[in-house]
Amino acid sequence: MRELTYLEAVREAMSLEMRKNDDVFLMGEDIGVYGGAFGVTRGMIEEFGPERIRNTPISEAGIAGAAVGSALTGMRPIMELQFSDFITIALDQIVNQAAKLRYMYGGKGKVPMVVRTPSGSGTGAAAQHSQSLEAWVAHIPGLKVVQPSTAYDVKGLLKAAMDDDNPVIFYEHKLLYKTSSEVPEEEYSIPLGKADIKREGTDVTIVASAIMVHKALEAAAELEKEGISVEIVDPRTLVPLDTETIIQSVTKTGRLVVVHEAVKRGGFGGEIASMIAESEAFDYLDAPIKRLGGISAPIPYNPELEKAAVPQVPDIINAVKETLNK
Amino acid sequence: MTILKHVLESVENQFETFQILNEDGKIVNKADMPELSDEELKELMRRMVYTRVLDQRSIALNRQGRLGFYAPTAGQEASQLGSHFALEKEDYLLPGYRDVPQLIWQGLPLHQAFLWSRGHFAGGQFPEDVRALFPQIIIGAQYVQAAGVALGIKKRGKQAVAVTWTGDGGTSQGDFYEGMNFAGAYKAPAIFIAQNNGFAISVPREKQSSAKTLAQKAIAAGIEGIQVDGMDVLAVYAATKHARNRAINGEGPTLIETLTYRYGPHTMSGDDPTRYRSDELNSEWEKKDPLIRFRKFLEGKKLWSEEEEAKVIEDAKNDIKEAIKKADQAPKQKVTDLIGFMYEELPVNLQAQMEEYQAKESK
Ligand SMILES: Cc1ncc(C[n+]2csc(CCOP(=O)(O)OP(=O)(O)O)c2C)c(N)n1
Ligand SMILES: [Mg+2]
Numbered sequence: 001m002r003e004l005t006y007l008e009a010v011r012e013a014m015s016l017e018m019r020k021n022d023d024v025f026l027m028g029e030d031i032g033v034y035g036g037a038f039g040v041t042r043g044m045i046e047e048f049g050p051e052r053i054r055n056t057p058i059s060e061a062g063i064a065g066a067a068v069g070s071a072l073t074g075m076r077p078i079m080e081l082q083f084s085d086f087i088t089i090a091l092d093q094i095v096n097q098a099a100k101l102r103y104m105y106g107g108k109g110k111v112p113m114v115v116r117t118p119s120g121s122g123t124g125a126a127a128q129h130s131q132s133l134e135a136w137v138a139h140i141p142g143l144k145v146v147q148p149s150t151a152y153d154v155k156g157l158l159k160a161a162m163d164d165d166n167p168v169i170f171y172e173h174k175l176l177y178k179t180s181s182e183v184p185e186e187e188y189s190i191p192l193g194k195a196d197i198k199r200e201g202t203d204v205t206i207v208a209s210a211i212m213v214h215k216a217l218e219a220a221a222e223l224e225k226e227g228i229s230v231e232i233v234d235p236r237t238l239v240p241l242d243t244e245t246i247i248q249s250v251t252k253t254g255r256l257v258v259v260h261e262a263v264k265r266g267g268f269g270g271e272i273a274s275m276i277a278e279s280e281a282f283d284y285l286d287a288p289i290k291r292l293g294g295i296s297a298p299i300p301y302n303p304e305l306e307k308a309a310v311p312q313v314p315d316i317i318n319a320v321k322e323t324l325n326k
Numbered sequence: 327m328t329i330l331k332h333v334l335e336s337v338e339n340q341f342e343t344f345q346i347l348n349e350d351g352k353i354v355n356k357a358d359m360p361e362l363s364d365e366e367l368k369e370l371m372r373r374m375v376y377t378r379v380l381d382q383r384s385i386a387l388n389r390q391g392r393l394g395f396y397a398p399t400a401g402q403e404a405s406q407l408g409s410h411f412a413l414e415k416e417d418y419l420l421p422g423y424r425d426v427p428q429l430i431w432q433g434l435p436l437h438q439a440f441l442w443s444r445g446h447f448a449g450g451q452f453p454e455d456v457r458a459l460f461p462q463i464i465i466g467a468q469y470v471q472a473a474g475v476a477l478g479i480k481k482r483g484k485q486a487v488a489v490t491w492t493g494d495g496g497t498s499q500g501d502f503y504e505g506m507n508f509a510g511a512y513k514a515p516a517i518f519i520a521q522n523n524g525f526a527i528s529v530p531r532e533k534q535s536s537a538k539t540l541a542q543k544a545i546a547a548g549i550e551g552i553q554v555d556g557m558d559v560l561a562v563y564a565a566t567k568h569a570r571n572r573a574i575n576g577e578g579p580t581l582i583e584t585l586t587y588r589y590g591p592h593t594m595s596g597d598d599p600t601r602y603r604s605d606e607l608n609s610e611w612e613k614k615d616p617l618i619r620f621r622k623f624l625e626g627k628k629l630w631s632e633e634e635e636a637k638v639i640e641d642a643k644n645d646i647k648e649a650i651k652k653a654d655q656a657p658k659q660k661v662t663d664l665i666g667f668m669y670e671e672l673p674v675n676l677q678a679q680m681e682e683y684q685a686k687e688s689k
Contacts, residue, residue: 033602034528057498057534058465058526086464089499126395126445128463265675296676297664301394301445308661 004183006176009151010040010116013158014078016187018048021076024162025052027063028080037082038118038177064090064115068097071113076162083129084119084171087137098167099142112165114158120211120261121306122175127298130306132210132262137169138238138271144168144192145238149213151181153236156190164192173210193240197249201231204255204320207246207272208232212259212311219316230320238268246272247281254286255323261310264293287323292316341539343585344565345555349614351622360564368629370411370559372638374403374617377427379642380436381590384443388594392650394444397424398590401557404616405521405584406491407431408562412570413489418475419458420468420490424521424588428491432456436649441656447663448656457486466492466499469518473505476514476579487515487573489566495526497540506547506581515573517566518544518581521556523588524611528602544581556584557614587611660687 004012018024026044028036032055035042045053056063060081067077081087087094098111121130138145144166148154154172161168198213199220208216213234220230233249235241250256256276258269269291276282276289292311300306346355353359362370381400387393399406402424410428413419421428426439433456442449442460450460459475462468468490475488496502497520509516520540524531537543544551550572554565562584569580589612591597624630661683665676672680 029526030528032528035601055529055533057529058495059498059500061500062498089464124394126463295661295665295679297661297668300659300664302659305659305661305664309664 001182001184003180004151004155005178005180006148006151006154006172007038007040007178009154009183010158010172011042011044012183013155013162013187015044015047017159017162018052023074023076024078025054025075026078026080027054027056027066029056029058029082031055031080036080038174040172040177041080060086060089061093064093065097067113067115068093068101068111071098071111071167072101072109076112078114078116078162081115081117083125084117084133085128085131087115087117087133090115094137094143094167094169095140099140102166103142110165111167114161114168114170116158116170116172118174118177119171120173120175121299121310122211124301124303124306125174126301130299132260132294134169134171134238135262135266135268138268142166143239145171146192146236147171147173147210147238148236149173149176149198149210149234151179151183153190153196153234155183156188157192157236159187159189160192163189168192171210175211176214179214190236192237193242194237195233195235195242195245197231197245198234199230199232201229201253203229203253204257204323205231205233205246205249205253206257206259206316206320207235208259209235209238209268210261212261215311215313216259216316218313219320222313222317223320228320228324235272241271241275243275243279247276247279250276250281251284254284256285257290257292257316257319257323259292259311259316259319262293263296264291265296267291267293269293287325290319290323292319337545338538338542341541341551341553343553343555344561345558346560346564347558347619347623349619351619351626353623358561358564360560360567362563364627364629367624367627368634370407370563371617371620371624371630373407373411373431374559374620375635375638376642377403377407378617379639380427380430380646383643383646385590385594387650393440395423396443396594397592398588398594399424399427401587401589401611401615402521402523403427404559404562404620405556405586408559409489409491409519409566409582409584412563412566414486415455416457416484416486417570418479418486418488420472420475420488421458421461422468422492422496423461423463423593424493425461425491429456429458429461432458434458436645437652440649440653444653446653446656446659447667465496466501468492469496469499469505470501470508471505472516472518473509473514476509476516476573477512480512480514485574487517487570489517489519491519491521493526494520494522494524494531494534494540495529496520497543498534503543503547506544506549506579509579510547510549513576513578515576516579517569517573518579519566520581520583521586522583523586524607525588525592525603527592527597530602539583541581541583547581549579549581551581551583553583553585556586557616557619559616559620587614662687
């Protein structure tokens with residue numbers, strides 16, 4: 001099968017849908033001839049024109065509000081936040097409006113919008129362009145939250161997000177844009193709420209999201225050399241969360257390490273850990289659950305410190321060994 | 327409803343571009359010529375030349391990996407330095423990411439500006455007497471903050487103003503309107519400067535707003551607005567001086583739109599302006615260059631010579647060399663530094679993290 005980068009998979013998923021459905025359109029800053037800050041939309045304005053690839057004023061609140069308004073009245077907008085950090089400016093429309101309108105209209109209104117946005121650190125973009133704030137939106141009833149880790153997942157999950165009649169926050173990891181995997185040419189959908197086992201194993205379960213899936217895979221390859229068999233579960237969507245797959249895995253291995261890039265305190269890892277603590281898998285645990293996440297400081301504008309601020313492969317290896325008392 | 331069309335047109339048409347010095351270096355508006363001594367006029371030129379050199383060197387240093395984040399300034403010298411020259415040491419500056427020159431002329435040591443660019447914490451530790459916030463990265467945020475700074479100044483009865491700069495793109499943010507309206511409601515001593523360099527990264531000014539001028543956006547906030555030739559350092563100076571006087575006299579804030587251009591890329595982080603700008607447009611603006619026209623003007627008054635200019639260039643290069651050396655001597659940042667800055671007193675939860683990293687760092 002042909003390979004596609006993560007970035008190309010985002011573009012292809014949108015383009016395929018836009019060719020079929022005239023109601024789908026895109027709004028964002030510099031997404032026209034410039035192709036977006038990361039080049040995701042390059043070539044799209046040429047194909048779809050400026051009415052469907054809306055190069056907007058610098059106004060995140062405006063973009064989000066326009067998305068809510070148009071979605072509520074029959075369009076299917078995709079909005080791009082140039083950096084996910086700027087969701088702060090769009091949050092009123094996302095949290096107080098998009099998330100609640102279906103409920104407040106007694107099920108008669110719907111807000112089928114997708115918020116696509118690059119997140120995460122590792123590109124030297126400093127404190128206000130490197131955050132992972134997915135736990136914020138995961139906390140809000142009414143929103144769905146997606147964090148794909150591979151090009152294949154991107155294409156299928158974005159299709160599902162565009163088809164969904166609820167607002168979906170779709171996090172793209174900046175460092176993953178250039179990674180590639182095999183991606184079918186035709187459209188396909190990966191249901192939101194279906195985790196993927198990225199590696200099977202028997203000794204320890206690692207639940208990892210986005211970029212951490214790849215770090216966990218590296219760690220697992222190292223650990224294998226020492227005879228430690230690691231299973232890696234990629235939830236893919238935080239909301240809805242595929243609790244069943246995680247519980248099954250932990251029941252099998254008896255050990256759990258949760259790793260994400262977001263600050264550990266208040267991060268989604270806490271939700272996964274407590275979900276396991278409340279579940280039948282608790283009885284199978286042979287060691288305390290371990291959580292890995294970012295330090296409680298902004299992302300430094302310094303390549304070495306930036307790495308030190310978020311979990312790295314050796315940290316994952318150590319955490320796995322700790323759960324095994326090694 | 328012809329009356330509506332009439333209102334918009336009559337408002338928009340009142341915003342003529344304020345100019346004093348034309349492209350040929352000739353005074354076209356004697357009445358508004360600011361009272362500046364020969365020494366002050368020369369100092370303005372000195373600053374513009376120095377800042378142009380600083381820009382060229384900063385771009386080179388960035389390419390060599392010796393500077394971090396950098397947003398080029400060439401083309402905007404009159405807009406940045408003309409407005410700054412009208413201010414006083416006790417005024418408060420709220421610049422955007424491109425406005426490092428104003429900070430330097432306000433007294434921020436060059437090596438600290440370099441450290442800021444490198445993301446070193448020492449770059450953010452401004453000297454006590456430099457009344458400024460550091461360059462804003464989040465578009466528009468400085469506008470609302472300026473309202474707060476101005477309210478503080480007013481409450482304390484200080485003879486000072488809060489001055490903030492953003493770009494044309496920044497005027498689309500809610501913060502832009504909210505900041506002007508807020509400051510205007512209290513007649514707080516604030517000056518809002520929108521440096522209209524024609525583009526917000528790739529987006530041309532006309533796509534940002536249907537308004538004919540950005541200056542007219544002041545009207546809705548009930549404050550004064552003026553559009554200035556941002557390549558004319560005397561006009562920018564005079565407009566800012568006027569705004570400062572009004573603010574100090576309790577007449578409230580002013581919005582100043584400066585028409586300018588950035589010759590370089592948006593930032594040094596991978597922008598290619600040929601994707602959205604033509605060579606013709608570039609050369610059209612280069613003809614309006616603020617240094618060329620002011621040099622002509624000064625030469626006409628026998629106030630400037632090639633030797634003087636060469637000396638400024640030399641001085642700038644030496645200062646930059648020294649400042650880079652000094653920046654290189656800053657101690658390496660550690661994770662424990664970063665954790666230590668988080669709160670005034672380290673909370674218990676961070677204490678554990680601090681100890682963990684102290685142990686790692688002492689290895
Ligand atoms: C809230 C927010 N949205 C988007 C960005 C990304 N961004 C950085 S600079 C820029 C363009 C700003 O243009 P303008 O205000 O005209 O200033 P200029 O760079 O031309 O000086 C954008 C969109 C940001 N930093 N903050
Ligand atoms: Mg601009």
